[in-house]
Amino acid sequence: MFYVTSCPAGLIRKVLLPAGFDYFATARFDFNSTELKDIEYIVSYYYNKLEYARFTSSLGKFVGYTEWGVKQANYWNSLTSYITGLKADKETYCQYNIGIDYQAMLTKSVEPTVRLYSRTPPAGHHPSMLVCRVYDFYPKTIKVRWLRDGQEVTSDVTTTDEMEDGDWYYQVHSTLEYTPRSGERISCRVEHASLKEPLVTDWDPSMPDSERNKLAIGASGLILGLILSLAGFIYYKRKARGQNQSEPEPIRTWIEPEHI
Structure with a gap:
C-alpha cells in the first residue's frame, strides 16, 4: 500500500x-x-x-x-x-x-539485493548471529523473515524499519541470534512488490566471513612478498652484471729474465 x-x-x-x-x-x-x-x-x-x-x-x-x-x-x-x-x-x-x-x-518497482553475513554476537547471547541486509529496493514496503529448515523463526530476531538511502531506494537490516545445529539450513526470505515470488537466500556456513577475510589477507600478503622478492632478485642480478662489465681486464705483461 x-x-x-x-x-x-x-x-x-x-x-x-x-x-x-x-x-x-x-x-x-x-x-x-x-x-x-x-x-x-x-x-x-x-x-x-x-x-x-x-x-x-x-x-x-x-x-x-x-x-x-x-x-x-x-x-x-x-x-x-x-x-x-x-x-x-x-x-x-x-x-x-x-x-x-x-x-x-x-507503479515502478526495483528488486532488492540481499546479502547474508555473520557477526559476533554480544557477550552472554547466542554463540552465533547472522545479518540479512536487504538494500536498493523500491517501493518502501517490504517483508523480511528468517527460516530455519523451512520454518519461520520469530524469536531472537531484530529487524530495523525501512531506511531511506536518499536516492529513492530503501534498505533494511534483520539480525538472527541462534545456536547452530549440524545439518540445519538457515535462510532469509524477502517479499516485495517487485518480486513475482519470495526471494530466499540460504546461509553458507562453510567458511565464516572472518576466516574468508583472514585467508584473503594472507594470500595478498604472500603474493606481495613474492613480487618484492622477485624484484629484489632481478635488481641484484642486474647490478652484479653491471659491476662485472665495468671492471677492467688485468694487463698481463711478460718480463724477460735478466741474463747473468
Missing part, C-alpha cells in the same frame, strides 16, 4: 511582509490509492512558520490553531462558495493528478 503526499508548486503561495515575516499557503493531497475515498485534500495557511488554519476534505471545513486562526477559520467557513469550491477540488484536481503520479512513479 502506498501513502503519498503531493504538494504541487502551483498551489503554493508565499508573501514576504514588510516586517520580515513570512506568510504562505499550501494545498496538498494525501492518498494510498487512486480511489476518491482514499484521498485527503488539505489546504494550510502559515504565518511566521506557524500553521494557523487548515482545511481538510474529510471535515469539509477550516479549523483554526491560533486565536487569529480560529477567527479566520470561522470567516472562511461562512463563505459557502469558497468551501464548496475546495470540496470540488478533491475530485477535479486531486484525482486527476494522482493518476499521473501512479503512472509516472508509483
Whole structure:
C-alpha cells in the first residue's frame, strides 16, 4: 500500500511582509490509492512558520490553531462558495493528478539485493548471529523473515524499519541470534512488490566471513612478498652484471729474465 503526499508548486503561495515575516499557503493531497475515498485534500495557511488554519476534505471545513486562526477559520467557513469550491477540488484536481503520479512513479518497482553475513554476537547471547541486509529496493514496503529448515523463526530476531538511502531506494537490516545445529539450513526470505515470488537466500556456513577475510589477507600478503622478492632478485642480478662489465681486464705483461 502506498501513502503519498503531493504538494504541487502551483498551489503554493508565499508573501514576504514588510516586517520580515513570512506568510504562505499550501494545498496538498494525501492518498494510498487512486480511489476518491482514499484521498485527503488539505489546504494550510502559515504565518511566521506557524500553521494557523487548515482545511481538510474529510471535515469539509477550516479549523483554526491560533486565536487569529480560529477567527479566520470561522470567516472562511461562512463563505459557502469558497468551501464548496475546495470540496470540488478533491475530485477535479486531486484525482486527476494522482493518476499521473501512479503512472509516472508509483507503479515502478526495483528488486532488492540481499546479502547474508555473520557477526559476533554480544557477550552472554547466542554463540552465533547472522545479518540479512536487504538494500536498493523500491517501493518502501517490504517483508523480511528468517527460516530455519523451512520454518519461520520469530524469536531472537531484530529487524530495523525501512531506511531511506536518499536516492529513492530503501534498505533494511534483520539480525538472527541462534545456536547452530549440524545439518540445519538457515535462510532469509524477502517479499516485495517487485518480486513475482519470495526471494530466499540460504546461509553458507562453510567458511565464516572472518576466516574468508583472514585467508584473503594472507594470500595478498604472500603474493606481495613474492613480487618484492622477485624484484629484489632481478635488481641484484642486474647490478652484479653491471659491476662485472665495468671492471677492467688485468694487463698481463711478460718480463724477460735478466741474463747473468
